[in-house]
Structure formats: C-alpha cells, structure tokens
Amino acid sequence: AADQEKAIADANNWAAPRGDYTNQAHSKLTQINQGNVKNLKAAWTFATGVNRGHEGAPVVVGNMMYVHTAFPNNIYALDLNDNQKIVWSYFPKQDPSVQAVLCCDNVSRGLGYGDGKIFLQQNDGMLVALDAKTGKKLWDAKNTDPKVGATNTNAPHVIKDKVLTGCSGAEFGVRCFISAYTLDGKLAWKAYSTGPDAEVLIGKDFNKDTPLYSALSVYEDVNGGNKQGGSFKKIDTAKLKGGEKDLGLKTWLKPQAVKDGWQHGGGSVWGWWPYDPKTNLVYYGTGNPSVWNPDVRPGDNKWSMTVFARDLNTGVARWGMQMTPHDEWDYDGINEVILFDNGGKTYAWHHDRNGFAYTWQADNGVLVAAEKVHPFVNWATDVDKKSGVPNKLASASTHQDYNAKGVCPAALGTKDQQPAAYSPKTGLIYSPLNHVCMTYEPVESKYVAGQPWVGATLTMFAGPDGVMGGFAAYDPMTNKKAWYNKEKFSAWGGALTTASDLVFYGTLDRWFKALDAKSGKELWKFQVGSGVIGNAFTYSNGGKQYVGVLSGIGGWAGVAMNLGLTNPTDALGAAGGYAELTKYNAAPGGGALTVFSL
Numbered sequence: 001a002a003d004q005e006k007a008i009a010d011a012n013n014w015a016a017p018r019g020d021y022t023n024q025a026h027s028k029l030t031q032i033n034q035g036n037v038k039n040l041k042a043a044w045t046f047a048t049g050v051n052r053g054h055e056g057a058p059v060v061v062g063n064m065m066y067v068h069t070a071f072p073n074n075i076y077a078l079d080l081n082d083n084q085k086i087v088w089s090y091f092p093k094q095d096p097s098v099q100a101v102l103c104c105d106n107v108s109r110g111l112g113y114g115d116g117k118i119f120l121q122q123n124d125g126m127l128v129a130l131d132a133k134t135g136k137k138l139w140d141a142k143n144t145d146p147k148v149g150a151t152n153t154n155a156p157h158v159i160k161d162k163v164l165t166g167c168s169g170a171e172f173g174v175r176c177f178i179s180a181y182t183l184d185g186k187l188a189w190k191a192y193s194t195g196p197d198a199e200v201l202i203g204k205d206f207n208k209d210t211p212l213y214s215a216l217s218v219y220e221d222v223n224g225g226n227k228q229g230g231s232f233k234k235i236d237t238a239k240l241k242g243g244e245k246d247l248g249l250k251t252w253l254k255p256q257a258v259k260d261g262w263q264h265g266g267g268s269v270w271g272w273w274p275y276d277p278k279t280n281l282v283y284y285g286t287g288n289p290s291v292w293n294p295d296v297r298p299g300d301n302k303w304s305m306t307v308f309a310r311d312l313n314t315g316v317a318r319w320g321m322q323m324t325p326h327d328e329w330d331y332d333g334i335n336e337v338i339l340f341d342n343g344g345k346t347y348a349w350h351h352d353r354n355g356f357a358y359t360w361q362a363d364n365g366v367l368v369a370a371e372k373v374h375p376f377v378n379w380a381t382d383v384d385k386k387s388g389v390p391n392k393l394a395s396a397s398t399h400q401d402y403n404a405k406g407v408c409p410a411a412l413g414t415k416d417q418q419p420a421a422y423s424p425k426t427g428l429i430y431s432p433l434n435h436v437c438m439t440y441e442p443v444e445s446k447y448v449a450g451q452p453w454v455g456a457t458l459t460m461f462a463g464p465d466g467v468m469g470g471f472a473a474y475d476p477m478t479n480k481k482a483w484y485n486k487e488k489f490s491a492w493g494g495a496l497t498t499a500s501d502l503v504f505y506g507t508l509d510r511w512f513k514a515l516d517a518k519s520g521k522e523l524w525k526f527q528v529g530s531g532v533i534g535n536a537f538t539y540s541n542g543g544k545q546y547v548g549v550l551s552g553i554g555g556w557a558g559v560a561m562n563l564g565l566t567n568p569t570d571a572l573g574a575a576g577g578y579a580e581l582t583k584y585n586a587a588p589g590g591g592a593l594t595v596f597s598l
C-alpha cells in the first residue's frame with residue numbers, strides 16, 4: 001500500500017513489524033547515541049490491562065501509536081501529540097476456549113498497517129481490518145479454525161497490495177499454510193506446507209538453481225533408522241537425484257501414526273516475513289512436522305522445517321530448503337529471515353532453531369554459509385552446502401520410549417520467536433540466544449481433532465556455559481561469531497539496531513539493555529515491570545527520539561510460570577528449565593509498554 005511504503009520510508013515511524021520489508025529492525029535515527037545513551041530515562045508507560053506474554057512491538061505512524069495485547073488481542077490507538085490519549089480502542093470477542101489450543105502462551109506478535117487500515121490477526125483465526133482513524137471494523141476473514149486446534153499468533157504482514165498471515169497448530173496435528181489476502185479481504189492465495197505440489201504452490205521452476213533441495217530421500221537408515229537403536233546417515237551428495245516432484249506427499253512414508261500423515265503434518269507458520277521488491281519474493285519458514293514422535297512418520301516430512309521464497313503475487317515458490325529433514329527434536333524452521341546487501345547482491349540470513357545459521361543468495365537460494373551458532377550444538381556435525389542436508393549424529397537420534405539425554409539445543413532451539421536484527425553500518429547480525437539442552441522421549445500418541453497431539457516428553461536445563469541464554473553478533477557472510485554475551489535466561493525478546501551503533505533488547509529477568517553494536521559492551525540498562533519477550537523498537541515524535549519495548553512475561557519460556565505449573569515436564573519441559581523465573585517475575589506477568597527518551 002502506497003501509504004505504508006511512504007510511512008516505512010520515514011525513519012520517524014515504526015510502520016511494519018520489523019521496521020521495514022527487510023526485517024533488519026534497523027533504524028536510521030541517531031539522536032540517542034553511544035555518548036548519551038547512559039542518560040536514557042523512562043518517558044512514559046502504558047499498562048495494557050492484559051496479563052500473559054506480550055510479544056512484538058507497536059506500530060507507529062505519524063502521531064499515532066497502535067498497541068496490541070496478548071489474548072484477547074485488544075488494540076489501543078494512542079495520540080503521541082496529546083499525552084498518549086486513547087483515540088480509539090478495539091476489544092475483539094473471542095471464545096475463551098481458544099486459549100486451550102495455543103501451544104505456547106496467549107501471544108500475539110503485533111499488528112499490520114497499510115491502506116489506511118490496521119490489521120489484526122486474532123488468536124481465534126479471524127483476520128480483521130480496522131479503519132486506522134476510527135477503529136471501525138471494515139472486514140474480517142476466517143483464516144484458521146480453532147475447533148481443529150488451528151490458531152494464529154503471527155502479526156499480519158502488509159506487503160504492497162497483500163496482507164500475509166500464517167497458521168499455528170503443529171502440536172494439534174493441523175496441516176498449516178501461509179495465506180495472502182487482498183487489502184479488501186479476499187483470499188489471493190494459500191500455500192500449504194505439506195501435500196501435493198499443486199497445494200504447496202510448487203511450480204516447474206522450483207529450486208532450478210538448487211535441484212538437490214528437491215531430492216526424494218536424503219538419509220539412509222542405519223540399524224533400522226526409525227526404530228530404537230537406529231539413526232540416519234546423510235546420503236552421498238553425488239548419489240542424490242534432484243528436481244523431484246510432490247515431495248510433500250512422497251516424503252511421508254508408511255507406517256504412520258495417522259493415515260496420510262501429511263494431512264496432519266504441521267509445518268506451522270508464525271514468524272516474521274521479509275520481502276525483496278527487486279525479485280517480488282517473500283520469505284518465511286515452516287515449523288515442525290506433527291507429531292513429535294519421529295518413529296511414526298518415516299521420511300523427510302517435507303516441506304516442514306523449510307525456508308521458502310515465494311512470489312508475492314501468485315504465492316508460487318521460487319526456492320525452498322529444508323533445514324531439518326525428518327525432525328527428531330521439534331526444531332521448527334519458522335525463525336525469521338533477514339535480507340541484507342553485500343557486494344551488490346542480496347542475501348537471506350536465518351538463525352534456525354536447530355542451532356545453525358544459514359545464509360542464502362536471496363534470489364536463487366544458493367547456500368553460501370551454514371555454521372553452528374555455538375559449539376554446544378550436538379545433533380549434527382555440519383551442513384552440506386549443495387543439498388542443505390545436515391550430517392546427523394547417531395548419539396542425538398530420538399526414538400519412541402527411549403529417553404535421549406543431553407541433546408543440545410533443546411526443542412526451543414538456539415533461538416526461538418525472538419527476532420534478530422542487522423546493522424548495515426557494522427555489517428553484523430545481532431541474535432538473541434537460548435542456551436538450553438534437553439532430554440527428549442518420544443511417546444505413542446493418538447490423533448484426535450482439536451486435542452493436543454505432541455507425542456514427546458521433555459526436560460530442559462542450562463547448556464554447558466552454565467546459563468540459559470545470551471546475545472551474540474555474527475558476520476552473516478560467514479556466520480562466524482564477532483562477540484557473545486551470556487544471559488542468565490534465554491533472551492526471548494527481539495533486537496533493534498540504530499545507525500548510531502547501538503543495539504537494544506530485553507531479558508526475562510526484566511532488563512531492557514543498550515549495547516555498543518561494535519563490541520557488545522553494555523552501555524545502559526533499566527528494569528521494567530515484567531520479563532521482556534517483546535521486540536525493542538524506536539520512533540521519533542516532535543523532534544525527539546524514543547525507544548520502547550513491551551514487557552509481560554510469557555511465551556514458551558514463561559507460560560509455565562504464568563500458569564503456576566511446577567512439574568519439570570510441564571509446558572513441554574519449560575516448567576523445569578525456567579523454574580527460576582518466579583524469582584524475578586510476578587505471575588501471570590502483566591503487559592505494559594515502557595518508552596524511553598533522553
């Protein structure tokens with residue numbers, strides 16, 4: 001939408017979920033700099049009136065700020081020229097039972113803006129467009145059905161004349177997708193993560209520069225593969241035949257827990273999606289294959305765990321690479337892609353849950369770098385550049401009724417929903433980290449529509465550095481680390497970079513921090529009301545720069561403490577791993593926005 005593109009071009013605004021189409025979360029504002037950041041003071045706060053995890057960031061356009069909340073996904077439109085007075089508010093009516101089918105807390109990752117509208121993707125699957133001036137509802141569309149366990153937590157992404165939204169529910173056996181609507185509410189296209197090429201929107205040119213990404217079977221079984229004692233060995237790349245069709249069907253082999261497993265195959269879509277106007281490609285990742293018990297879905301389970309590049313107009317996929325074929329650990333591939341330029345070319349960067357950071361040539365998907373983000377990653381040794389296939393280690397293979405111990409990273413990955421940021425000034429990526437390992441025991445589980453269908457029991461614990469998290473900078477052309485700071489807990493909130501070489505992020509023990517982007521040295525911090533799982537953002541109003549962040553503990557890391565769950569395996573292992581959060585946060589954490597200025 002023209003108004004959105006104009007708003008994005010003006011650095012005073014924060015008009016898209018990650019600032020602009022690149023997903024860099026980089027601001028050109030420089031008033032707050034390395035010299036004066038120590039003087040940052042709280043300018044104003046806003047309690048959202050809602051408890052539980054608050055993810056994402058508000059939208060700022062001109063004098064208006066639009067703030068979203070966790071379920072029931074209320075919206076407040078605040079006038080920044082009039083002491084943040086509420087101009088309008090919107091209170092969706094959602095069936096409270098939808099909360100029971102959200103896997104990882106009642107989160108919403110924010111709002112979309114464009115065409116004079118504010119777009120909200122409710123947890124109950126309704127995509128809603130409101131008049132940005134008045135809050136009046138203009139249209140809604142039913143995107144997912146919570147009756148079968150399908151929900152939404154993603155922010156709607158407005159890109160040119162489309163609004164993109166996703167689908168959550170791989171812990172409920174949902175067959176997920178990404179969908180694009182026109183700005184007046186008509187479905188333009190829908191691309192499933194599993195199934196026949198016609199429904200995954202795979203055309204004849206798919207992976208034409210990277211044919212081995214479309215190979216039928218990328219592992220050979222060792223000692224019976226899917227059975228206890230078995231594991232998987234990467235097939236010699238020279239023996240792989242690429243360019244195969246309908247892999248979303250053919251890589252779901254039998255026998256399976258449920259007939260035609262791809263029909264309940266997960267591949268959820270709930271991340272942050274960038275767009276490159278030069279090629280008209282939009283990028284996103286798909287989540288884990290359902291069910292978590294890998295033995296009952298032999299095969300690579302395509303196209304779960306995949307980063308796709310799709311044409312914005314048609315949805316047809318240009319390329320797609322599966323990061324974790326035949327997932328055995330819940331290493332969802334949904335983490336954001338960040339686009340950046342280097343030497344006249346555009347690259348797509350992605351820190352996967354599986355503990356590898358990937359860099360592709362953005363237009364054709366050629367893999368240029370794939371490295372472990374931390375040496376503790378112990379399920380694979382490396383990634384084959386031609387096929388994208390990881391060399392799995394038998395020692396980390398998981399099987400039904402066998403408790404695999406000491407697998408690193410844990411299911412929530414070396415990074416989860418918390419988006420990284422990039423600075424074109426330093427040329428570095430800044431990634432919030434999880435430093436968590438696990439035990440993982442797949443168990444038999446029967447599919448019942450609308451009921452949890454997980455099929456594994458986990459415990460989580462701190463990794464070998466003795467902490468649960470960190471924050472690190474990487475060179476995205478090599479994915480080698482520039483610097484690394486430890487954090488007591490996972491850094492579960494998104495990063496922001498500014499042209500004054502600052503990087504901001506929040507922590508689960510309530511700190512909001514500013515670092516020197518070059519060295520990682522901490523320059524300032526402030527303790528907010530509850531743990532931060534929201535994304536740092538910045539804007540300028542009346543000539544003054546502000547930085548802000550939503551607080552409100554939650555997400556997968558905080559859901560157990562929010563619900564008072566204390567059995568270590570509760571909340572898929574988060575209850576034990578993050579038990580100490582109760583020493584830093586009241587439960588259930590209340591949502592608030594805190595905004596700072598000089």
Ligand code: PQQ
Binds near residue numbers: 153170557
């Ligand atoms: N959500 C969070 C969060 O907000 O902290 C963390 C996770 C989700 C995960 O680690 C997941 O695996 C996950 N999986 C699905 C899915 O497979 O459908 C959905 C979501 C979600 O929508 O929040 C999460």
